Amino acid sequence: MSIESVTQDKLKIVLLEGIHASAEKLFRDNGFLNVITANKSLPEEELRQILKDAHYLGIRSRTQVTPELLEYCDNLEAIGCFCIGTNQVNLLATQQRGIPVFNAPFANTRSVAELVLGEMILLLRGIPAKNAAAHRGEWQKSATDSYETRGKTLGIVGYGHIGTQIGILAENLGMNVQYYDIENKLALGNAKPADSYHALLQTSDVVTFHVPETPQTQNMMDSEAFSQLKQGAILLNASRGTVVDIESLVNALTNRQILGAAIDVYPVEPKSNQETFISPLREFDNVILTPHIGGSTKEAQANIGIEVAEKLLKYSQNGSTISAVNFPEVGLPSHEGKHRICHIHQNEPGILAKINDIFSANRVNISAQYLQTDGGVGYVVTDIDQTSSEQVFEALQKIPKTIRARILY
Numbered sequence: 001m002s003i004e005s006v007t008q009d010k011l012k013i014v015l016l017e018g019i020h021a022s023a024e025k026l027f028r029d030n031g032f033l034n035v036i037t038a039n040k041s042l043p044e045e046e047l048r049q050i051l052k053d054a055h056y057l058g059i060r061s062r063t064q065v066t067p068e069l070l071e072y073c074d075n076l077e078a079i080g081c082f083c084i085g086t087n088q089v090n091l092l093a094t095q096q097r098g099i100p101v102f103n104a105p106f107a108n109t110r111s112v113a114e115l116v117l118g119e120m121i122l123l124l125r126g127i128p129a130k131n132a133a134a135h136r137g138e139w140q141k142s143a144t145d146s147y148e149t150r151g152k153t154l155g156i157v158g159y160g161h162i163g164t165q166i167g168i169l170a171e172n173l174g175m176n177v178q179y180y181d182i183e184n185k186l187a188l189g190n191a192k193p194a195d196s197y198h199a200l201l202q203t204s205d206v207v208t209f210h211v212p213e214t215p216q217t218q219n220m221m222d223s224e225a226f227s228q229l230k231q232g233a234i235l236l237n238a239s240r241g242t243v244v245d246i247e248s249l250v251n252a253l254t255n256r257q258i259l260g261a262a263i264d265v266y267p268v269e270p271k272s273n274q275e276t277f278i279s280p281l282r283e284f285d286n287v288i289l290t291p292h293i294g295g296s297t298k299e300a301q302a303n304i305g306i307e308v309a310e311k312l313l314k315y316s317q318n319g320s321t322i323s324a325v326n327f328p329e330v331g332l333p334s335h336e337g338k339h340r341i342c343h344i345h346q347n348e349p350g351i352l353a354k355i356n357d358i359f360s361a362n363r364v365n366i367s368a369q370y371l372q373t374d375g376g377v378g379y380v381v382t383d384i385d386q387t388s389s390e391q392v393f394e395a396l397q398k399i400p401k402t403i404r405a406r407i408l409y
């Protein structure tokens with residue numbers, strides 16, 4: 001690592017998966033001129049090549065950041081997930097390499113809630129199947145299996161930012177709302193916590209999933225869970241493709257145990273719009289299939305572009321890690337006339353003392369210092385009176401258990 005921090009115009013920013021142009025604009029407006037964009041996720045080998053000398057990476061839900069990929073990313077300073085989910089990134093491996101990961105925890109939640117609400121209404125009326133039939137020239141005027149939302153019970157699994165908004169919107173339609181969450185949650189409106197996950201499945205007319213991808217949510221909706229559903233229930237999943245077991249869903253549709261479903265996320269999703277979407281669900285007219293677009297509205301994407309780019313810019317220019325999902329959170333005031341050095345290390349006792357011994361031995365005056373630790377990593381930001389000499393910076397890098405050090409200004 002050289003004594004000079006790489007100048008902003010040389011830092012390489014890679015933005016994949018069609019991240020909104022608002023992000024690129026913000027980087028360029030801030031003097032980051034080496035911004036590379038792609039409107040899809042990249043195949044493994046291409047990804048390695050492009051990331052070999054990249055400093056910042058922006059992705060959405062598709063690109064997998066594995067420990068193996070990180071081996072190729074020597075210069076990578078931070079990752080921005082321009083979405084909510086961060087399950088596509090190995091958070092432990094990035095933490096161990098001193099790479100903070102940021103996301104946009106709220107910006108697309110309303111978009112998902114609106115989509116789910118609309119789908120729920122359409123499914124209760126049996127519109128997807130009637131629509132498909134009409135496109136084929138069939139006239140299916142009938143009230144069979146066609147229902148109002150009013151008075152029906154909606155079961156929300158995962159009562160977080162999205163689940164709560166759906167609950168409020170559904171109550172405005174006259175639905176009874178119940179939810180299941182592993183955390184104790186404040187019930188909004190007249191919503192009620194279900195006694196258990198199974199109780200929710202057994203007593204809901206419509207069940208919708210809004211949980212993150214975790215080992216516990218994997219196949220949460222399996223054949224056993226399907227067997228608990230009411231006859232004629234409706235199922236929606238706009239969370240992650242690992243949550244609903246597709247084979248069990250196909251069985252429930254084939255047996256007509258459920259009236260219909262809306263699925264936005266899949267165990268395997270195409271990498272780009274040029275790839276064919278393959279799924280056994282394609283044969284069912286009563287299933288709304290959407291290409292993982294729950295959060296894909298102009299409003300959400302433009303806001304996410306700015307929100308996550310701002311977090312990356314702040315980390316690059318000022319060292320702030322506020323709202324990082326895998327890293328000690330340090331919020332830093334800028335310090336006029338001072339010079340800032342960041343030190344990331346394995347979280348073991350005595351490292352702060354070693355850092356300060358180096359400053360003291362070199363007669364460097366510290367004007368401010370911030371330390372946070374989180375799990376396996378410690379993050380120290382030090383503002384000093386004079387620019388750091390090569391000797392001081394090298395000594396900081398040589399402290400045992402150092403992951404990386406960075407001169408910001």
Ligand SMILES: NC(=O)C1=CN([C@@H]2O[C@H](COP(=O)(O)OP(=O)(O)OC[C@H]3O[C@@H](n4cnc5c(N)ncnc54)[C@H](O)[C@@H]3O)[C@@H](O)[C@H]2O)C=CC1
Nearest residue numbers: 084085158159160161162181182210211212238239294295
């Ligand atoms: N289809 C799409 O385009 C989008 C999908 N998503 C997905 O939706 C998920 C939920 O988003 P938010 O509501 O913003 O997240 P959130 O973090 O606000 O809420 C998730 C809720 O699920 C609960 N939970 C976690 N594990 C659970 C379990 N095993 N059983 C029951 N509850 C559990 C949590 O306690 C939390 O209350 C995201 O993690 C993401 O994967 C998010 C945005 C767009």
Ligand SMILES: O=C(O)C(=O)COP(=O)(O)O
Nearest residue numbers: 060061062083084085295
């Ligand atoms: O925000 C999320 O977690 C999503 O699933 C949306 O992902 P996307 O940005 O559409 O790839």
